[in-house]
């Protein structure tokens with residue numbers, strides 16, 4: 317921002333020599349308002365976005381150390397159907413990130429971290445739009461979440477479509493140049509053909525991101541980028557999607573000009589959902605993905621996102637779009653998987669749900685209301701293919717495990733399907749503890 321000094325990470329002195337308070341420099345010392353009790357105990361199997369599994373449930377109790385009467389802080393919230401949850405990606409493993417990441421949907425292609433929902437960002441803050449099931453005393457109950465158990469929550473804000481959804485905003489679109497019936501979106505930045513060695517990584521471990529360059533370090537490599545404009549005409553409009561809370565999308569083909577010359581295929585690669593790793597281009601092109609146009613171009617040994625045909629949501633009365641996302645956001649890199657349960661797994665699930673009724677001391681589901689709901693949740697998680705791209709490509713035959721509620725699920729993946737083999741009680745139910753001295757320091 318022009319005119320504003322980059323505060324860096326040091327306290328800033330005013331002309332009179334006083335040190336500015338941390339708040340003014342943006343070096344906020346946060347204190348979680350609570351720790352999420354979630355049906356997902358670990359990152360593995362946790363949906364990548366809240367829309368994937370509407371049965372994913374969680375509870376958040378406001379800590380008494382924040383408000384003596386936590387219920388006072390939630391007064392009125394029950395009148396909202398959805399809430400924004402701001403939280404810390406506390407299980408990132410490290411406090412560092414890279415300028416470019418490889419989101420799963422880009423199949424190994426890189427894009428700027430700020431154009432993604434990657435957990436690995438300069439301030440490890442997540443933002444989830446969740447359904448507010450109920451408010452009870454000093455606690456809220458949520459569904460459709462993508463956070464793991466124990467996630468420190470920083471804030472809750474009501475979702476207000478009138479403010480939060482561009483379809484309700486009456487101002488002219490700032491992100492588009494509407495000239496001669498052409499939209500010029502702010503396209504993803506495109507690196508030139510030089511290789512940014514900062515971003516070259518070795519593909520060496522399964523599911524774990526490699527150590528990243530600390531954000532405290534100055535970038536060692538110049539970020540040489542040229543931006544390229546991408547034009548869509550109204551008449552060429554390709555897809556309409558309407559953005560509602562919880563991602564109800566309506567996609568309508570409107571046949572737009574795609575830049576086939578630049579972006580005929582997508583690649584897929586990752587370690588962990590966002591681990592920037594060896595690009596898929598190094599391993600050849602996945603035919604299945606070629607249908608996804610305009611999302612990522614593969615250049616030599618690396619893949620970068622290219623300017624692409626954005627998806628236009630249903631427009632306003634004047635025909636202008638309300639919001640735009642690049643095609644890679646809405647085009648799934650792999651088809652939705654069919655989910656099967658072996659008879660053994662079905663039996664396991666039945667036993668698990670009835671355990672609470674018969675066995676003293678054994679808990680039945682904590683977040684699901686029935687075995688049927690648990691089954692639907694497992695189906696939702698698996699049909700979205702929760703594996704990292706690394707696993708998808710290089711560990712195809714390995715069993716995949718995840719824990720949801722009290723169920724420890726073992727499955728395997730075949731061509732176009734996932735099959736649940738076993739469902740056992742999770743060995744360690746996770747109990748919540750309210751850690752003492754749980755200040756999370758941001759930006760310092």
Ligand SMILES: C[S@@+](CC[C@H](N)C(=O)[O-])C[C@H]1O[C@@H](n2cnc3c(N)ncnc32)[C@H](O)[C@@H]1O
Pocket residue numbers: 359360362363364365366404405406407408433434435441442443444445462463464466467468589
């Ligand atoms: C891609 S992020 C998106 C989160 C949020 N909807 C957003 O856009 O900021 C969701 C993934 O983050 C990971 N995750 C969830 N809670 C986490 C936590 N507390 N610490 C680290 N990673 C977490 C899980 O692997 C999950 O699939």
